[in-house]
Amino acid sequence: MTSRTQKTNKTYLLFIALAAAFGGFLFGYDTAVISGTIGFVKDKFALDTVMEGWFVSSALVGCIVGVAFAGELSDRFGRKKSLIASGLLFSISAIGCAVCGSHTELIIYRLVGGLGVGIASMLSPLYISEVSPANVRGRMVALYQFAITLGILCAYFANALLLGGGESSVSFAEGSLLHTVFVSEVWRSMFGSEVIPALLFFAAMFVVPESPRWYASKNRNEExxxxxxxxxxxxxxxxxxxSIKNAIEKEGESxxxxxxxxxxxxxxFVGVALALLSQFTGINAIIYYGPRIMEEAGLQLSDALGGQVVIGAVNVLATVYAIMKIDQFGRKNLMKGGIIGMFISLIAVGTLFILEMTQGYLLIVFILTFIMSFAVGYGPVLWVLLSEIYPTKVRGRAMSxxxxxxxxGTAVIGQVVPWMLETLTPAGTFFIFAVCCLPVPFILKSVPETKGLSLEDIESAWVKAKE
Structure with missing residues (x-):
């Protein structure tokens, strides 16, 4: 009987964790789907380098606004309602981008989608952390990063599939909306494909419970x-x-x-520093501009998108390994190992560009090593740490x-990478990313190992810390 009850509990926990982690899927999908659209949108609207950067980073501006308000809203109205709003924003953005009539409309819908991404990126891991027992919390929160990588992979696959469909003789009447979306302007269907996972996430959020720690912070103890x-x-x-109530009472007013x-x-400070450096080490530059980098290395666009699918698959598999090991090895050990691999890979990629040895697949091997290192360490560990280290009453604000x-950091990278690739060359760009890896091990010295500790125990350790 005990075993049966325990199994049911694990099944329920996994269900609500996966439902919330689906916000990460949309985060990853939205982040990566743009990689296949950049060239088409640039040609369609005759964008210069600056406007191309704005097209890429516009959604990220929406993310910044969404995150800025998400903490306050989630502390006031709850995690669940805020995640429902996120799913609605995702859906509106996907439909709008597919049918927009101008570059301005496209930017507006990308901003709306960015609001959804920003809310989900903060609240999905936070929610999972607040519902998960200490002994499996690392794995449960790491599901969020797994969902991000799965979303990236699915976006790459969808882009490659839609590109292939657009280049084949699909029988849509020329001049019709379907012909425009799927054939003549295939970038529209790339954006529009996000509506399916967006609506699934929106629906799933109605059937998960509210965070018990949020209920407790509002003195709704029975719930x-x-x-x-x-x-x-x-x-x-x-x-x-x-334990939760005792911790909240010690915190005082939020x-x-x-x-x-x-x-x-x-x-x-630790959270802000690690968050910024996670972007300045170049992960999203590769996700956004991977096709261009590979084209400059001699691969054609269709091959480059196919290479992105491989990148996405490696990302997913490495994240699965991290999920299996994060509660065993600990957060800090995984991140340190990952950052070493990232540094070596970035130096190798930069060197290949200097030596003009970028033809063929050697470049992709080192890019895959970088992706693997990020997915094992920095990727999942960052979100686990950010969801763990703050007190209950200010967790929403602090994580915000x-x-x-x-x-x-992502907005800055999205805006400046086209300029960096053009002015500093790909080699210089990757060397700068490598330098940004160096502070991470020193920052981690300030972070306690959190594996196996309850959120309240972690909170107590920070509050007692001496400066």
Whole structure:
């Protein structure tokens, strides 16, 4: 009987974690789908380098705005309602981008989609962290990163498939909307394909429970206890709820000023620094501009998109390994190992460009090594740490600040990489990314190992930290 109950609890936890992690799928899909559209949109609207950068980074500006408000909204109205809003924004954006009539409309719908990405990028891992028991929390939150990589892979695959369909003799009447979307302007169907996962996420958020820690922060203890009991069983739920309530009482009133308290401000600094560096090490530059980099290395567009599918597959498989090992090896060890692999790979790629040895597949081998290293370490560990290290009452606000830093970094990269590739050359660009890997091991010295600790124990460790 006990085994059956435990199995049911694990099944329920996995269901709600996967449902929330689907926000990561949309995050990854939206991030990667643009890689196949850049050249087409540039030609369609005759964009110069600056406007091309704005097209890429416009959604990221929406992300920044979404994240800026998501923390406050989620602390006030709950994680669940905010995630439902995110799914709605994703759906509107996908449809709008597919049927937009001008470059301005396209940018507006990309901004709307960015709002959805920003909200989901902060709240999905936070929600999973708040519902998961300590012994499996790392794996559960890492599902979010897995969903991101799966979304990236599916976007690459969809782009390659739609490109192939657009180049074949598909029987749509010339001049019709379907012909425009799927044949003559295939970039529209690339964007529009996101509507399917967006609507699935929107629907899934209606059937998951609210975060028990959010319920407890609003003194809705019966509802908090009911959710905890369904996940962990009645006895464990009572103890966990008591621990949560004790931690909340010690925190006092929630406010932005709490982020500056001793101990907590160290956690905020660490989160912001790691978030920014996660982008400055070049991961999204490869996701956004991979086809262009590969074309410059001598591959044709269709081959480059096919190469992106391979990149996406490696990303997914490496993330699966991280999910299996994060609660065993610990957060810090995985991130340190990953950052070493990233540094070596970036130096190798830059060197290949200097030596003009980019023909063939040697370049792709080192790009795949970089992706693998990121997916094993930085990718999943960043989101796990950001979802773990902040007190309950300010977790939404604190994670909002850290996630905002992710998107500020991503927006900067999206805007400047075309200029970097053109002015500094690909070699110089990759060397700069490699230099940005160097501070990470030193920052990690300030982070306690969080594997196996409850959120309340982690909170206590930060609050007691001396500066």
């Amino acid at each position: 908090a206890g009911a959710v905890l009991a369904k996940i962990n069983g009645a006895e464990v739920a009572k103890k966990e709820l008591k 406010s932005w000023s709490m982020l500056l308290q001793p101990g907590i401000r160290i956690a905020v 600040v850290a996630t905002l830093s992710v998107w500020v």
